[in-house]
Amino acid sequence: MANNIRKHAVTMTSLGGSSHIGSILSIADILAVLYGSVLKYKSDNPKWSKRDRFILSKGHAGAGVYAALAESGFISIEKLKTHYQDGSDLSGHVSHKGIPGVEFSTGSLGHGLPVGTGMALAAKINKNKHRVVVLMSDGECDEGSNWEAILFAAHHKLNNLVAIIDRNKLQSIHSTEDTLSLEPFPDKWKSFGWEVVEVDGHNQEEIFNACSNIDIPQNKPLCVIANTTKGKGVSFMENNVLWHYRSPQGDEYKAAMLELEKNDA
């Protein structure tokens, strides 16, 4: 599924002239594992009460979620072409309105984890067994609201909450460490009372093992730091902040698709 998400996303951002392809390629493997084998859901019954709740907090990578939803049967693959177009409900930042399977709309950073924390608290109160998974960017950990939620989730022992961090180390202009250093990043989460697991964010087996091993955090929420490469899968986009903004057009689009199609072979 990961390569399909990448191809969809490259096409969507090309057709739409939209930004953030680098951020989407960064999480394609994570989305593929989540929608392929970790999250419990029913695409023909999106509001199934026992579903796992998934929030994409880095809403600018919404095209990746739309692609994953199309690959998982929530929406048609044909609909993806409307992304970013006049009159479309497939907005640049992920929105739940009219899109089955999107739990929560984001776009402004630092919102997903507090909301996911509330959902996890509700599940505890209601004695429900489902989990809440929030996929965040590393850059958005600059937002103070996240650290409010990180304190709260640990205090209330929300071991049904998983935060996955797309640790690609690049944010909007420079690296995370040159902008507002996050390191020692795992230690920060640990010191706030979370269980922390680091994985290769492009190794699907490692992602699966980290996210599906619910025995690890006994009374703690789980943070999975997924070490990733921004732009992963298209060589000229990798680790290049230009592709936070640039839309692949013409020869760039063809070259990107050629690389991704080779992966199918």
Place this chain on the structure above:
Amino acid sequence: MRDAFLAALTSLAEKDKDIILLTADLGYGVFEEFESRFPGQYFNVGVAEQNMTGVASGLSLEGKKVITYSIGNFPTLRCLEQIRNDACYHDANITIVASGGGFSYGSLGMSHHATEDLAILRALPNISVIAPCTANEAGQAITAMIHDGGVGYLRLDKTAAKDNNTDSLFSIGKAIRHKEGSDLTLIAIGGILDDVNIAAFELQKLGINARVVGMHSIKPIDTDEILDAAKNTGGIVTVEEHNKDGGLGSAISEVCMDFGVIPKKFLRIGLDNMYSSIVGSQQYLRSRYEMDSEAIVNKVKKMFNS
């Protein structure tokens, strides 16, 4: 007002386990009984209003009816984007309660003066904005807001106008007429209705017969009552413990212009586009900024003489 609010909320929580009260570490000496009576329905989230509003949204999307509580501007302006994006856009079921509207915490200084909240909150789609004028209205408001669902903002003043037998008429979006009159209509929001009632009594002695309207809901607003005042009385004077820009006077003038019904006279009484660096009691600051009963009488007299 806060006592009436809490009494009503307690009564509701007894019958509905989905009601959850979140406080951002305020309410010492206020919520202890609620906390002990309703375990699992009360959380002190700490001094963290953004997370409180996000958590409230998450709880609400799972079926809970959530109240977020703090004082002054903390549960509103501090987390405005969470209210907009997380609560309003998602049709959440959250009532945001701020204790300390206007100059309620006058002596605590500018940070604690809530004088732009009504304007800012009413600019959001998908929210109701209510500032009760009397204590009974505060209890009736929280009951109605939880019953109706959706996102609401409830602004509670420290002081309140006296309750009278019209309180049983409370309905969101429906103003309450406290006194009949034809020479002009005084329209107030919040506890400052008390000063308006006194001013109307004094104006009566001067031969000016004022209608008095308590407009506890600024959104949705009672269009019929406003248009009736514009058509059938000698003018409209609005009174609010709030900045003039975007507040009650603005909302009422919008209705008049939208419907093409222009009052013969129109005056907004409120804070004149400023922050107060002066401190003092709520009543002192009303006087200082010329919105107390004496100032209302003087401004109405001047309006009629001009």
